[in-house]
Amino acid sequence: MTKSENIYLVGLMGAGKTTIGRQLAKALAVPFYDSDKAIEERTGVDIPTIFEFEGEEGFRDREQKMLQELTKMQGIVLATGGGVILREENRNLLIKNGFIVYLQCSIERILERTRRDTQRPLLKTENPRERIETLFVQREPLYLACADYKIDTGIMQSKEVVEHILTAYRAINH
Ligand SMILES: Nc1ncnc2c1ncn2[C@@H]1O[C@H](COP(=O)(O)OP(=O)(O)O)[C@@H](O)[C@H]1O
Numbered sequence: 001m002t003k004s005e006n007i008y009l010v011g012l013m014g015a016g017k018t019t020i021g022r023q024l025a026k027a028l029a030v031p032f033y034d035s036d037k038a039i040e041e042r043t044g045v046d047i048p049t050i051f052e053f054e055g056e057e058g059f060r061d062r063e064q065k066m067l068q069e070l071t072k073m074q075g076i077v078l079a080t081g082g083g084v085i086l087r088e089e090n091r092n093l094l095i096k097n098g099f100i101v102y103l104q105c106s107i108e109r110i111l112e113r114t115r116r117d118t119q120r121p122l123l124k125t126e127n128p129r130e131r132i133e134t135l136f137v138q139r140e141p142l143y144l145a146c147a148d149y150k151i152d153t154g155i156m157q158s159k160e161v162v163e164h165i166l167t168a169y170r171a172i173n174h
Pocket residue numbers: 011012013014015016017018019020079113114153154156157158159161
């Protein structure tokens with residue numbers, strides 16, 4: 001399997017990985033996977049429940065195991081969860097098996113997009129802005145270390161983001 005047969009989306013919560021991933025897969029007529037959704041289907045409970053009963057580390061263990069499975073697949077678009085890049089093994093699996101697109105997004109835009117969200121435990125805090133800023137500082141270097149391509153999803157509609165990614169992806173697959 002070549003690295004460029006898969007497209008993996010990384011980025012902070014709210015950057016658009018799940019939304020863009022679904023549209024991108026449709027445009028390419030390939031299967032779409034979302035690692036969070038796959039974990040929820042496997043466990044039968046939602047992400048907040050996993051965090052509640054197993055803590056973040058328990059969720060990260062499940063995320064790592066799911067990524068080991070999903071990166072064995074060929075010809076897919078995968079929307080990862082925002083924290084997947086935290087573990088080195090996950091970064092190595094992504095780098096080895098897919099064309100990695102880093103969906104950048106401003107803190108403001110992320111706040112707007114996740115304001116009414118109830119499914120992201122890490123945003124269940126007194127100060128979501130401070131939390132997102134902390135995650136950005138911690139994770140941006142890791143996203144950049146993995147990315148083959150990056151795009152700011154905060155300044156354009158999702159269909160434009162998809163077009164830009166398709167152009168970049170086709171350029172490496174010419
Ligand atoms: N380019 C975009 N423009 C406007 N809204 C967007 C865009 N991308 C995603 N969204 C919206 O932002 C929210 C978070 O998107 P989502 O795909 O769940 O992000 P992620 O999977 O990265 O956490 C959703 O309500 C989605 O509809």
